[in-house]
Amino acid sequence: MTKPSLLELPPGVQLVYLAEGGANVVYRFVSAVKSPLPAKRSQKAFVSNTAANVSYKEIMQNFNAIVRPLFRDDELVDQTLIQLPEGLIHRCNEQLRLAETNGERPKKRHGGYLSLTEPFGLLVTDMTTFDEPGSTLAELKPKWLTQSPSAPATAHRCRTCALREMKNCDARSLGQKEQRSFCPLDLVSETFEQVLRVTDFIKGCSDRVRLAHILFRNPTLQKLLSHQKAYHTVGLHGPPAQSRENSLDMTLRDCTMYIKIPQDEKSPVEIRLGDLDLKTGAGGKAQYWRDLELQLIEGGWYDGFKSTQESCECALQHSSAHQHPEP
Known part of the structure; x- marks a missing residue:
C-alpha cells in the first residue's frame, strides 16, 4: 500500500492571525490560488510557538492512536500534519513582533515566537463562522464532569467549583477580578433547568433556551462523561509526582467544546471537541496536579464551609441545600 504524501501549505499563502494560547498560534489562511487542501480544513492552521514542546509529529501520532478511537470523526476538531513553506515562520515572527509594538498582541504573549525548528503545522477543522453569515459559535470547557475520586465523601463542591x-x-x-462560571455537573444533568442555568455563562449564543436544548443529553457530552468515568486516574490517584508519562485522563478534563449554531433552526448543529493534545506529567506537571488536589482537600475547599466561600453555582451545594433546607 502506498503511503499518502504529506500535505503542504501552498507557497505564497497569506496567514491571518486569529488567536493564540500557551503553545500555539492560530491562523486563518487565504490563498490567491485554488487550494489543494481538504475544504473543511482549508481555512485554519496551528503553528507551534514553543521550541521545547512536543513535536507536531508526536502530537499527531498520539492523537491518531489514543484520542481518535474514542470519538466519531464528526465529534472531533480534526487535525492533519502539514509541511510549512520555507520562510513562512520568519514572516510570521516578524508579524508577531510588529503586533507587539502596535499593541495588537496580548501582553502576556509578548516574547513568545514560533519555533524555527518545527517544520510542520497542523490543519484543523474550521469552526469559525467567517463564511456562514447568521451562524454563531459557542465555546465552553466541560472540565470535570465527575467529581474527583479523591475528594471527601462529604464534599459540597465539585472539583472544578472548588x-x-x-x-x-x-x-x-x-x-x-474574580471568575464566575457554571458547574460541570449541571452540564450533564438529567434536569433541563440545570442545563439551562449553565447557558448563563456560555458566550457566543444569545438564545439560551435553544443552546440548552442542544446541550441537554447531548450525545458527545455524554460520551465525554463516559470516558471521564472510565479514565479516572486523577487527583491523588493520578500519576506519581515525578511522572513524565502522558495522561489521557487529564486531557479529557481540559478539552474545549465548539458548538456552531446555524441561523436556521432546522439546519444541523455542528458540535466538536478540540484541544485534545495529550497532556504530560513532565516538567513538574504531575507534581503540580497532586499538590493542587492536596490544597483543595487540606484547605477545605471541597467542603464549601470556609468563611471566604459564599453561595456558588455548584450542583453539589444546590443538591445539599435541597436535601437539607434551612429551618
Whole structure:
C-alpha cells in the first residue's frame, strides 16, 4: 500500500492571525490560488510557538492512536500534519513582533515566537463562522464532569467549583477580578433547568433556551462523561509526582467544546471537541496536579464551609441545600 504524501501549505499563502494560547498560534489562511487542501480544513492552521514542546509529529501520532478511537470523526476538531513553506515562520515572527509594538498582541504573549525548528503545522477543522453569515459559535470547557475520586465523601463542591473558589480567594486578596462560571455537573444533568442555568455563562449564543436544548443529553457530552468515568486516574490517584508519562485522563478534563449554531433552526448543529493534545506529567506537571488536589482537600475547599466561600453555582451545594433546607 502506498503511503499518502504529506500535505503542504501552498507557497505564497497569506496567514491571518486569529488567536493564540500557551503553545500555539492560530491562523486563518487565504490563498490567491485554488487550494489543494481538504475544504473543511482549508481555512485554519496551528503553528507551534514553543521550541521545547512536543513535536507536531508526536502530537499527531498520539492523537491518531489514543484520542481518535474514542470519538466519531464528526465529534472531533480534526487535525492533519502539514509541511510549512520555507520562510513562512520568519514572516510570521516578524508579524508577531510588529503586533507587539502596535499593541495588537496580548501582553502576556509578548516574547513568545514560533519555533524555527518545527517544520510542520497542523490543519484543523474550521469552526469559525467567517463564511456562514447568521451562524454563531459557542465555546465552553466541560472540565470535570465527575467529581474527583479523591475528594471527601462529604464534599459540597465539585472539583472544578472548588478550584475556582480557591483561585477567587487569591484574586480577592490581590484586588483582581474574580471568575464566575457554571458547574460541570449541571452540564450533564438529567434536569433541563440545570442545563439551562449553565447557558448563563456560555458566550457566543444569545438564545439560551435553544443552546440548552442542544446541550441537554447531548450525545458527545455524554460520551465525554463516559470516558471521564472510565479514565479516572486523577487527583491523588493520578500519576506519581515525578511522572513524565502522558495522561489521557487529564486531557479529557481540559478539552474545549465548539458548538456552531446555524441561523436556521432546522439546519444541523455542528458540535466538536478540540484541544485534545495529550497532556504530560513532565516538567513538574504531575507534581503540580497532586499538590493542587492536596490544597483543595487540606484547605477545605471541597467542603464549601470556609468563611471566604459564599453561595456558588455548584450542583453539589444546590443538591445539599435541597436535601437539607434551612429551618
